[in-house]
Amino acid sequence: MNSLIAYTLHLADNALILGQRNSEWCGHGPVLEQDIAITNISLDLIGQARNFYQYAASLINHSDGTAANPASEDSLAYLRTEREFKNLLLVELPNGDWAQTVLRQFFFSQYQYLLFQQLQFSKDEQIAAIAAKSIKEVSYHLRWSSEWVIRLGDGTRESHDRMEKAMNELWAYTGEMFEPAGYEKEMAVESEKIKKEWNEKVRQVLEEATLTLQPASEKGSVFMHTGGKNGIHTEYMGHLLTELQYMQRAYPGCEW
């Protein structure tokens, strides 16, 4: 598999898996408006995933025109196994409570926003087009999640504690975003620049939210989990795929 295909799948998988996680809130949101908000974000992410998968499928089919079963957006989402998914570990983690869901969305949207700002000028026209299209939606996600991080962090004792707990759960999964996998290195993305800007922006919001970054991370010595980008996932991933892929596995080719 060439780097461009792997990279496109990585972008698609991030969006699909976070979209799937957020969709678990459907009907369970804390209030109706926020239930609608998180599922709308889900819909945007799944839309992005479709655009990336369609592109990946065309690249795969182009490089192997003789395959008996050509790749499609559906086969890539529903028929790959855990080890073939290249998403960040962060997006596959269970939702936890509302604080954890919101904080993860904020970490991810801030990253995606900075990444797509670069990718919209990618030499690859289709990646650039998808990034330019998506960045408008990501702006909403970022604004929404930043506001929630501040509202909860600088809220009641209870909400503040929950945000602190979410920080402790999630922080060790943020480093993977800035550790380029082999296939990313050829994409001319400036990871170091994204990392620097991400840290600045995140710090601003956390300060306003009266939340503290873990002291160890200041020195950069905190342990960071990695592996997802290369298909080594947490145990949660298999369970997530079981649900996501159930219909196509049980009734191959089913449509409605």
Place this chain on the structure above:
Amino acid sequence: MMATKKISEKEIRSLLEEVKDPEIPVLSVIDLGVVREIKITGDVTEVIITPTYSGCPAMDVMSENIKKMLTAHGIGNVKVTSVLSPAWTTEWMSEEGKRKLKEFGIAPPHPIYKKKIERLFAPAEQVQCPHCNSNNTHRVSEFGSTACKALYVCDDCKEPFDYFKCH
């Protein structure tokens, strides 16, 4: 094989006026500004469309309905192609479309206060109530019943309403 009728781009455009957005049935695909181009090459008619939001489920339906509408009018060999670049913006919505939206009870997009991502808790766009025209309204949620809408409420007539977000 269906006989192919010669038909002009203008005629196709007027047929597409009849293809509506399934989620906002007063708007046609032309009003919405999703029809980018119509290409007639030999006996192939290609309609090039662009999605509003990446995940908008109405796009597939619109694309299907464009095909059905043209085929029903004797145009064979219809192709609907979706392109992403340049990205769709609400500026492509026709004035006619904005008028119809308002009549339908949805506040049309107006780009006076463009949001800036750098600022948190930026003031929401000032949106006019489609029922009583008051500007005394506030945003309830950035996300509404569909991807393209936000939820507002009027502080004068107290009616809740949808706002078609500026995008």
